[in-house]
Amino acid sequence: xxxxxxxxxxxxxxxxxxxxxxxxxxxxxxxxxxxxxxxxxxxxxxxxxxxxxxxxxxxxxxxxxxxxxxxxxxxxxxxxxxxxxxxxxxxxxxxxxxxxxxxxxxxxxxxxxxxxxxxxxxxxxxxxxxxxxxxxxxxxxxxxxxxxxxxxxxxxxxxxx
Numbered sequence: 001x002x003x004x005x006x007x008x009x010x011x012x013x014x015x016x017x018x019x020x021x022x023x024x025x026x027x028x029x030x031x032x033x034x035x036x037x038x039x040x041x042x043x044x045x046x047x048x049x050x051x052x053x054x055x056x057x058x059x060x061x062x063x064x065x066x067x068x069x070x071x072x073x074x075x076x077x078x079x080x081x082x083x084x085x086x087x088x089x090x091x092x093x094x095x096x097x098x099x100x101x102x103x104x105x106x107x108x109x110x111x112x113x114x115x116x117x118x119x120x121x122x123x124x125x126x127x128x129x130x131x132x133x134x135x136x137x138x139x140x141x142x143x144x145x146x147x148x149x150x151x152x153x154x155x156x157x158x159x160x161x
Contacts, residue, residue, distance in 0.1 A: 001122070001123045002077060002120035002121065002122055002123070003025055003030065003120060003121050003122075003123055003126060004025070004026045004027070004118055004119070004120055005023040005024060005025055005026065005030075005032065005078075005119050005120065005121050006023070006024055006026050006119065007021060007022070007023060007044070007048070007109060007113065007119070008022040008023065008024035008031065009021075009022045010022070010041060010044055010045055010048065013035065018035050018036075018037075018038075019035070019036050019037070019038060019040075019041030020033045020034065020035050020036070021033070021034045021036055021041070021044060021105075021106070021109060023078075023119065023121060030126060032078070032121055032125075032126060032129055034078070034086055034105050034106070034109075036105070036106040037106065040104070040106030040107065040110065041106070043057060043058070043059050043106075043110040044106065044109055044110050044113065047059070047110060047113040047114055048113065059107065059110040059111055059114055060114065062111060063111065063114045063115055066092065066115070069094070070094070070095075071092050071093060071094045071099075072092070072093045072115070072117075073090065073091070073092060073093075073111060073112065073115040073117040074091040074092065074093045074098060074117065075091045075112075075117055075118045075119070075120055076088055076089070076090050076091070076103070076108035076109065076111065076112045076117065076118075076119050076120070077089045077091065077108075077119075077120045077121070077122060078105050078108070078119075078120070078121040078122065078125055079122050079125065080122070080124075080125060081125045081128045081129055086104075086105045086125070087102070087103075087104075087105070088102075088103045088104060088105040088107075088108040088109075089101065089102060089103060089108070090103045090107075090108050090111060
């Protein structure tokens with residue numbers, strides 16, 4: 001089963017200084033942090049802030065291609081979590097035919113923002129993420145867990161949604 005999520009914010013991990021996209025359940029309080037690369041975070045941040053660039057960035061190019069080919073982005077789904085790596089699928093609608101395309105979550109989220117389409121996370125991913133966090137917390141990430149649980153609007157700064 002898929003759970004609809006929204007991008008709640010984009011922030012830096014205080015432990016390893018890597019960007020994190022924070023997804024939040026639209027009908028609940030479930031939060032899913034996804035660590036992304038710096039360039040991917042920049043692509044997401046540009047769209048959150050509605051910054052236009054002089055030339056199309058990669059995700060803008062993909063958006064333009066989808067529109068030019070008379071297709072639409074139906075949804076993006078964070079579909080799997082394997083060995084601490086998230087996987088996603090982009091669902092494209094072409095004349096009523098659904099086409100699935102494998103994607104990194106960061107690219108799927110950047111496209112979802114640009115094309116205003118819904119974001120989903122498989123329930124099994126949320127469960128796996130919670131289990132992994134629980135095991136990790138017991139080992140060495142208690143500080144990070146407390147930090148994520150205590151997030152508020154001020155912590156999300158200019159990237160809050």
